[in-house]
Amino acid sequence: MTSIDSPEQVRSRLEQTGYLVDDGLAIACFLALRLHRPVFCEGDAGVGKTALASALAEALDAPLIRLQCHEGIDASQALYDWDFPRQLLHLRAAEAAGVRDAERLERELYDRRFLVARPLLRALQTQPSVLLVDEIDRADDEFEAFLLELLSEFQVTIPELGTLRAEVPPVVVLTSNRTREVHDALKRRCLYHWFDHPGFGRELAIVRRRLPQVSARLAEQVTALVQALRAEDLLKPPGVAETLDWARALDALGANEVDAELAVVTLGSVLKYREDTDRARGLDFAAVLAGRGA
Amino acid sequence: MRNTADVTGPAQDRRAGHTTDARAGRHGEGRRPEGDAALLGFARALRAAGVAASAERVHAFLRAVDALRPGLRTDVYWAGRVTLCGDRDDLERYERVFAAYFGTDGTPARPARTTPPPRPRPVLREAPAGSRTGPPGERRQGPPTATLASSAEVLRHRDVAELDPTERAQVRRLLAAFALRGQPRRTARRRPARRGDVDPHRTVRELLRLGGEPALLRRHARAERPRRVVLLVDVSGSMGPYADALLRFAHAAARGRRTEVFTIGTRLTRVTRELSHRDPDLAMAAVAEAVPDWRGGTRLGELLREFLDRWGQRGMARGAVVVLLSDGWERGDPHLLAAQMRRLHGLAHRVIWSNPRKARPGYAPLAAGMAAALPSVDDFVEGHSLAALERLAAVVQGAGTDAAGQVPGSWERS
Numbered sequence: 001m002t003s004i005d006s007p008e009q010v011r012s013r014l015e016q017t018g019y020l021v022d023d024g025l026a027i028a029c030f031l032a033l034r035l036h037r038p039v040f041c042e043g044d045a046g047v048g049k050t051a052l053a054s055a056l057a058e059a060l061d062a063p064l065i066r067l068q069c070h071e072g073i074d075a076s077q078a079l080y081d082w083d084f085p086r087q088l089l090h091l092r093a094a095e096a097a098g099v100r101d102a103e104r105l106e107r108e109l110y111d112r113r114f115l116v117a118r119p120l121l122r123a124l125q126t127q128p129s130v131l132l133v134d135e136i137d138r139a140d141d142e143f144e145a146f147l148l149e150l151l152s153e154f155q156v157t158i159p160e161l162g163t164l165r166a167e168v169p170p171v172v173v174l175t176s177n178r179t180r181e182v183h184d185a186l187k188r189r190c191l192y193h194w195f196d197h198p199g200f201g202r203e204l205a206i207v208r209r210r211l212p213q214v215s216a217r218l219a220e221q222v223t224a225l226v227q228a229l230r231a232e233d234l235l236k237p238p239g240v241a242e243t244l245d246w247a248r249a250l251d252a253l254g255a256n257e258v259d260a261e262l263a264v265v266t267l268g269s270v271l272k273y274r275e276d277t278d279r280a281r282g283l284d285f286a287a288v289l290a291g292r293g294a
Numbered sequence: 295m296r297n298t299a300d301v302t303g304p305a306q307d308r309r310a311g312h313t314t315d316a317r318a319g320r321h322g323e324g325r326r327p328e329g330d331a332a333l334l335g336f337a338r339a340l341r342a343a344g345v346a347a348s349a350e351r352v353h354a355f356l357r358a359v360d361a362l363r364p365g366l367r368t369d370v371y372w373a374g375r376v377t378l379c380g381d382r383d384d385l386e387r388y389e390r391v392f393a394a395y396f397g398t399d400g401t402p403a404r405p406a407r408t409t410p411p412p413r414p415r416p417v418l419r420e421a422p423a424g425s426r427t428g429p430p431g432e433r434r435q436g437p438p439t440a441t442l443a444s445s446a447e448v449l450r451h452r453d454v455a456e457l458d459p460t461e462r463a464q465v466r467r468l469l470a471a472f473a474l475r476g477q478p479r480r481t482a483r484r485r486p487a488r489r490g491d492v493d494p495h496r497t498v499r500e501l502l503r504l505g506g507e508p509a510l511l512r513r514h515a516r517a518e519r520p521r522r523v524v525l526l527v528d529v530s531g532s533m534g535p536y537a538d539a540l541l542r543f544a545h546a547a548a549r550g551r552r553t554e555v556f557t558i559g560t561r562l563t564r565v566t567r568e569l570s571h572r573d574p575d576l577a578m579a580a581v582a583e584a585v586p587d588w589r590g591g592t593r594l595g596e597l598l599r600e601f602l603d604r605w606g607q608r609g610m611a612r613g614a615v616v617v618l619l620s621d622g623w624e625r626g627d628p629h630l631l632a633a634q635m636r637r638l639h640g641l642a643h644r645v646i647w648s649n650p651r652k653a654r655p656g657y658a659p660l661a662a663g664m665a666a667a668l669p670s671v672d673d674f675v676e677g678h679s680l681a682a683l684e685r686l687a688a689v690v691q692g693a694g695t696d697a698a699g700q701v702p703g704s705w706e707r708s
Contacts (some may be wrong), residue, residue, distance in 0.1 A: 192377075
């Protein structure tokens with residue numbers, strides 16, 4: 001990992017990967033690198049929380065290690081496990097060879113070669129690395145408590161092997177969709193960043209950067225439409241991810257620009273609830289397009 | 295306020311001058327001590343405004359400012375924001391305190407848009423009548439756009455801690471009776487069990503312990519956990535006689551950790567944290583402090599939508615047992631309530647409506663709100679007495695109701 005010594009540098013590195021950040025996020029990422037603290041990302045779905053981790057990995061030229069959380073996730077899925085079949089085989093082989101030294105056998109059985117590293121352990125062992133703990137709010141509170149030690153000390157204790165510590169702590173990004181209140185003890189160890197929906201200018205820049213093949217006019221129109229949709233009272237306001245989907249969809253249809261009619265028939269790329277689609281139909285697409293048209 | 299100059303001063307110098315100088319000094323002489331004092335003072339002001347900026351967070355704040363350009367307003371702003379705040383609700387306060395403490399200088403650090411306004415902003419439907427009943431000193435300003443379902447919103451803090459001995463006795467009985475647990479459901483977590491799938495960890499450990507001799511297979515099974523319970527307690531005027539008892543019921547219920555409690559009146563207020571006081575009287579006092587709208591009118595539909603938008607759809611209502619404790623007197627649009635109830639029904643495992651008026655002789659769910667909601671209600675139960683609340687607890691735990699809403703047979707609490 002090359003050294004980074006200012007938020008501007010973080011920003012320009014991230015921009016090279018096509019991920020555009022504002023001051024706040026650039027500073028949060030810089031502090032994460034400098035203070036070795038995880039970044040805790042909250043915000044509506046589709047605003048680029050998960051994408052931040054892959055952008056950071058690319059910017060730092062480090063592998064991205066991803067842990068998708070779900071209910072009931074535990075240490076053997078997240079941290080490490082033992083390779084039982086191989087352990088048993090080893091035991092049988094030792095027996096066949098007439099090994100009688102039980103203590104030695106036991107030591108061998110819990111050797112590193114039988115250790116299966118799961119994402120968290122892999123992140124500690126891989127240097128440098130970017131660790132994404134995605135949707136932490138889906139895991140249960142037992143798992144949160146378990147993460148606590150790992151994320152503050154960047155070390156784990158495996159009873160049979162002892163304590164493993166990362167020489168260079170991984171850069172950690174945690175995301176949450178706020179389906180559940182994450183415990184303050186965990187948040188306290190993190191840098192908190194709330195993701196807003198981007199304004200017109202930045203969103204347009206993101207679309208242009210991520211989808212260079214889409215015509216400038218189409219990108220501008222789609223961005224304007226999404227911004228207008230967000231102002232409506234929708235169940236699920238579209239995120240940047242949906243803006244990109246919509247632009248991609250229209251581009252795939254061969255459109256260089258979009259009119260009200262085309263916008264309505266492709267609404268499915270942006271809105272995922274029937275109620276939202278109904279409500280959006282009431283929006284004056286033509287007026288929005290005219291506002292940004294020329 | 296006297297420290298303001300320490301931080302804004304260098305910031306202005308720097309903006310006017312060269313960008314590299316301040317940075318060069320960072321590792322050298324470091325921050326001036328009075329700069330630290332200013333930052334600590336800011337953290338204190340933030341705490342006073344209700345942001346839980348613990349010592350640990352403040353320490354991180356100082357380190358963060360050190361790592362950045364301490365003289366620069368933007369950097370101080372963001373360093374504080376990412377280290378001292380822990381929740382979206384903190385951001386608005388942070389914004390305010392930062393502006394007050396470091397002064398609003400001509401060029402704000404960033405267009406200060408932290409939180410987008412909560413989306414479902416109620417619209418003014420009925421003109422607020424001028425007659426406020428509270429003394430003028432106590433008057434609290436509601437949000438300017440808040441609609442008033444009743445003719446006057448009564449924004450008066452009610453001291454629910456003052457109860458007569460009979461009520462206290464009743465509360466003790468309630469407390470003894472209810473630790474409301476949701477219906478159990480299987481989770482993805484496993485625990486050792488006598489039957490179930492083979493547990494490779496424990497089996498192999500056993501094998502290894504015996505030096506490879508065949509051993510008993512160890513098994514594990516899915517653990518069970520109670521479902522989350524969400525209580526929505528109506529505290530509007532028409533529910534006045536019941537609100538105390540229902541909130542104390544909610545307090546007892548919230549002792550099971552997976553229970554969330556909201557009050558609905560003219561506003562939606564989350565009171566789970568307030569109810570976490572073990573002492574019921576303290577808890578009630580905290581709730582009285584937090585809930586601004588005792589005895590106002592009800593806008594069930596709009597508030598239910600707010601609940602679903604802000605909490606429910608994100609996951610709080612998903613797979614949960616949701617209980618509405620309300621008489622269903624909707625002063626708003628019943629179609630909206632019906633639509634939101636359908637939405638809730640789609641998310642929740644079970645929707646239970648407990649109506650204290652249901653026990654009245656000749657009651658029929660004719661109130662527009664109740665009638666609109668009923669098609670999306672799984673269990674419609676009474677809620678006027680201790681016995682009724684006991685039945686409600688049984689229904690939450692998974693005892694079904696028959697068509698008439700009665701719990702069949704008797705039940706035993708474990």
